[in-house]
Amino acid sequence: MRILLVEDEAPLRASLLKVLREEGYAVDGAVDGAEGLRKALECDYDVILLDHMMPNMDGREMLRRLRGVKRTPVMMLTARDSIEDRVVGLDLGADDYLVKPFMQQELLARLRALVRRNRPSPGVTITLGDVAIDTVARRVAKAGKEQPITGREYTLLEYLAHRRGAVVTRAELYEHLFDENEDTLSNLLEVHVCNLRRKLGAELIKTRRGLGYVIEEAPEGQAWP
Amino acid sequence: MAVIFHSIRWRILAWNFGLLATTVTVLLVAFHRHERANRTQEVDLRLRQLMTTSMGAVGEVVPGVAGPRPTAATGAANPARPRPNDNPVQRKAKAEQTVRELERDGCRLLVADPGKDAVLFTNLAATAEANELLAACVAQLAPPGAEPGPARPVDLIFALGTRRILLHRPPGPTFVAFILDSAGLEAELRALAWKLFAAGAALTGLGCAIGWVLAGRSLRPLDRIAATAEGIAAGDYERKIAVEDTESELGRLAVVLNTTFGRMNAARERVTQFTADASHELRTPLAVILSDSQGALRQERTPAEYQAALEAIQRSALRMKAISDALLELAQGDAGRPVAADACDLADLADEAVALLGRLARDHEAKLVAQLDGAPVKGDAGRLGRVILNLMVNAILHNPAGVTVAVTTGVREGRALLTVADDGRGIAAEDLPRIFDRFHRADASRSRHTGGAGLGLAIVKQAVEAHGGTIAVTSELGRGTTFTVALPAA
Numbered sequence: 001m002r003i004l005l006v007e008d009e010a011p012l013r014a015s016l017l018k019v020l021r022e023e024g025y026a027v028d029g030a031v032d033g034a035e036g037l038r039k040a041l042e043c044d045y046d047v048i049l050l051d052h053m054m055p056n057m058d059g060r061e062m063l064r065r066l067r068g069v070k071r072t073p074v075m076m077l078t079a080r081d082s083i084e085d086r087v088v089g090l091d092l093g094a095d096d097y098l099v100k101p102f103m104q105q106e107l108l109a110r111l112r113a114l115v116r117r118n119r120p121s122p123g124v125t126i127t128l129g130d131v132a133i134d135t136v137a138r139r140v141a142k143a144g145k146e147q148p149i150t151g152r153e154y155t156l157l158e159y160l161a162h163r164r165g166a167v168v169t170r171a172e173l174y175e176h177l178f179d180e181n182e183d184t185l186s187n188l189l190e191v192h193v194c195n196l197r198r199k200l201g202a203e204l205i206k207t208r209r210g211l212g213y214v215i216e217e218a219p220e221g222q223a224w225p
Numbered sequence: 226m227a228v229i230f231h232s233i234r235w236r237i238l239a240w241n242f243g244l245l246a247t248t249v250t251v252l253l254v255a256f257h258r259h260e261r262a263n264r265t266q267e268v269d270l271r272l273r274q275l276m277t278t279s280m281g282a283v284g285e286v287v288p289g290v291a292g293p294r295p296t297a298a299t300g301a302a303n304p305a306r307p308r309p310n311d312n313p314v315q316r317k318a319k320a321e322q323t324v325r326e327l328e329r330d331g332c333r334l335l336v337a338d339p340g341k342d343a344v345l346f347t348n349l350a351a352t353a354e355a356n357e358l359l360a361a362c363v364a365q366l367a368p369p370g371a372e373p374g375p376a377r378p379v380d381l382i383f384a385l386g387t388r389r390i391l392l393h394r395p396p397g398p399t400f401v402a403f404i405l406d407s408a409g410l411e412a413e414l415r416a417l418a419w420k421l422f423a424a425g426a427a428l429t430g431l432g433c434a435i436g437w438v439l440a441g442r443s444l445r446p447l448d449r450i451a452a453t454a455e456g457i458a459a460g461d462y463e464r465k466i467a468v469e470d471t472e473s474e475l476g477r478l479a480v481v482l483n484t485t486f487g488r489m490n491a492a493r494e495r496v497t498q499f500t501a502d503a504s505h506e507l508r509t510p511l512a513v514i515l516s517d518s519q520g521a522l523r524q525e526r527t528p529a530e531y532q533a534a535l536e537a538i539q540r541s542a543l544r545m546k547a548i549s550d551a552l553l554e555l556a557q558g559d560a561g562r563p564v565a566a567d568a569c570d571l572a573d574l575a576d577e578a579v580a581l582l583g584r585l586a587r588d589h590e591a592k593l594v595a596q597l598d599g600a601p602v603k604g605d606a607g608r609l610g611r612v613i614l615n616l617m618v619n620a621i622l623h624n625p626a627g628v629t630v631a632v633t634t635g636v637r638e639g640r641a642l643l644t645v646a647d648d649g650r651g652i653a654a655e656d657l658p659r660i661f662d663r664f665h666r667a668d669a670s671r672s673r674h675t676g677g678a679g680l681g682l683a684i685v686k687q688a689v690e691a692h693g694g695t696i697a698v699t700s701e702l703g704r705g706t707t708f709t710v711a712l713p714a715a
Contacts, residue, residue: 009509011537015516022523053505079508080501100512104519 001115001155002026002176004045006036006062007077008054012100016049019104024138024151025111026179033057037065043175045072047114052078052089060092067093073114077102112136119162126161128215131200133161140200147199152177156192160205160215169212233447234440241436242429249425257418264410265389269382272391275403276380280393361385387411446475450482462490495662502664506548506678510541517541551680555663558687564605568715571600571609571634571643578613579632582621590626593617600634600641601715604692609712612688615681616645616708624649628705641714648705657700661686 003025007013013029020027028043030036034056040048048066052059063074075096076089086097095117096110116124116135126133130143135158140149149157156177160168173189182188193205193213206214361383381392387408393401446469453466465486466479521534579595586593602609613632620630628649635642652660659665664679689696694712 009513011513011541012509012516015513015520015537019516019520019523022520079505079512081504082501100508101515102512104516104523 001046004028004030004036004039004048006030006033006048007051008032023108024155026177028180033059033062037062040066040072041069046176047111048072048074050074050076052076052080063092063094073118075110075114128161128204131204133158142200149199153192153196157196160213164215165217167208167211167214234444237440238433238437242433245429245432249428253421253425257421260417261414264414268389268405268407268410272382272389272403272405276391276393446479450479457486462493499663503552506664507545510544513541514538548678551678551684554684555680555687558691564691566603567606568601568603569606571602571641572597574606574610575613575632575634575643577610578617582617586621589621591621592629594629594631596633598635600636602641602712603715608688612685612710613643615685619681620645620647636714639714640711643710644707646705646707651702651704652700652706653702657698660698
């Protein structure tokens with residue numbers, strides 16, 4: 001899950017980047033609207049967290065320009081909490097609105113909800129054969145037994161699970177799993193896939209040589225034991 | 226009902242009614258009296274004519290009506306003139322009328338019977354009415370028999386009941402009463418009075434109706450003003466009273482109210498903006514504190530991580546403190562905190578500021594230039610020092626590296642002047658009027674790269690004005706900005 005955080009307040013930006021990375025999201029930061037818009041147009045983010053008042057281009061302006069091109073989910077973060085501000089923000093195309101100061105739990109829950117809303121399967125639990133993914137608790141169980149899993153591995157699994165039945169290219173996986181600071185030429189992806197196969201069974205994620213990875217559509221009825 | 230009499234429209238109507246009714250009553254009563262006098266005069270004239278003709282019938286000529294009584298001398302001197310007894314009217318009357326003589330209480334009474342107009346004493350002794358009339362006539366005269374009568378003929382007219390009586394008293398004990406019944410006249414006058422009353426009532430009613438309509442029309446703007454004011458009170462602050470005629474009294478009132486409401490709305494908007502800004506400025510560091518503390522508490526951290534989180538929290542807390550200090554200073558200034566009146570010199574304060582800012586200027590590669598002539602003032606040295614520091618720090622921080630900041634002090638025309646000029650990027654003309662507003666920053670997006678919450682210049686302006694001074698700013702984009710502070714020189 002790759003997120004763009006556009007926030008001009010350096011301490012808050014640093015703090016949120018850290019939390020989101022610890023949650024296993026791949027996060028890019030932008031210091032103002034202009035940089036944020038450039039990055040948002042360059043890369044397909046899963047969610048954009050957007051501050052309202054920023055130099056060079058404020059959040060509303062950036063949202064307005066972005067909405068002319070892309071429908072990436074956007075959550076506005078702002079210290080302005082008047083009804084009018086919220087209405088304007090939502091009407092410009094924001095998908096959610098969070099008023100500063102906020103609790104991290106709420107930010108993360110809203111983030112999950114926003115991701116879920118933009119996935120084809122709306123449920124909170126995804127079942128793949130005997131593997132069950134709880135997208136709220138971000139936990140994975142195989143045959144009813146919970147498997148220890150890292151944040152990055154979880155994100156990879158969830159991404160493939162949401163796109164199950166379709167081949168996901170390595171480039172796409174890199175774009176959604178790793179932020180701009182990570183070397184896309186590394187074999188990190190292979191390492192994560194290997195770990196997931198070890199924990200959840202070799203059959204779960206299949207390699208399509210030269211194309212990418214795929215989780216086959218699970219037959220009905222073999223769900224959670 | 227009580228509500229009705231509080232209504233201006235009703236009060237105007239009441240006054241209108243009162244004035245109109247009084248005026249109409251006075252006019253109509255006067256008219257009625259005049260009419261009565263006229264009619265009575267007509268009756269009296271008829272009485273006199275009657276007297277003339279009747280007395281002619283008995284050989285006496287009454288002067289003034291039927292011509293002067295001729296004296297023997299003039300009658301002899303002018304034989305061409307006809308004798309009074311030959312007056313054709315009198316002659317005719319003589320033939321038509323009967324005059325009877327009556328005796329009563331020693332008075333000789335001649336009673337004329339001139340025909341249909343008069344009440345006749347045909348059987349005077351017999352009727353009580355005749356007696357009464359006679360008694361009234363006698364009462365009008367001097368006691369009969371007491372005197373021989375006037376030397377010249379005397380006429381006396383008076384009213385008795387519905388009758389009008391002319392008493393003619395030639396010399397001697399004789400008198401003649403001519404009586405006309407004026408009952409018809411009285412009835413006519415009563416009918417006239419009723420007609421006048423009806424006309425007056427109609428006139429008053431019409432006047433009141435017109436007054437009611439006019440009062441309603443002239444008071445309609447008041448209703449509009451009230452409706453608008455109610456709307457504003459209900460929260461529709463942008464409403465304006467529609468003014469058609471700005472020169473009328475209510476038009477001017479509406480203009481004044483519009484201006485007042487506009488100002489109040491502007492003040493309300495400023496307060497709202499200020500509150501929103503203050504809450505934004507305080508919430509942003511609060512968000513950092515919450516985020517960092519929650520992030521640190523999510524899981525076990527290394528001591529270095531805890532330390533970093535605490536430092537970030539402390540920085541945010543310090544920023545909140547700075548903002549609340551600034552707000553407090555502004556609030557105290559607003560409350561009219563008394564200003565100290567210590568003798569100090571702007572040159573010394575500027576000199577100190579230059580020394581204090583040496584390091585900041587080096588860090589930002591700014592050049593400080595000072596040309597300081599004595600500028601003694603009375604005031605709070607600490608506050609004035611902060612004014613100078615504030616202006617200089619702004620000039621250093623808000624401009625790109627390499628900027629030159631020039632400070633000058635001096636006295637001109639009894640004013641102690643301080644200027645802080647830079648050759649930096651300048652301020653856009655549309656921003657200039659607002660730079661002293663609280664929380665206003667030239668960069669509307671509230672850039673935090675330069676620090677501060679946008680309260681510095683507001684505090685500067687407040688401090689300068691508290692010292693009885695003025696602050697002015699001129700700026701040109703790309704050329705730089707100059708702040709000029711003028712204080713009363715000590």
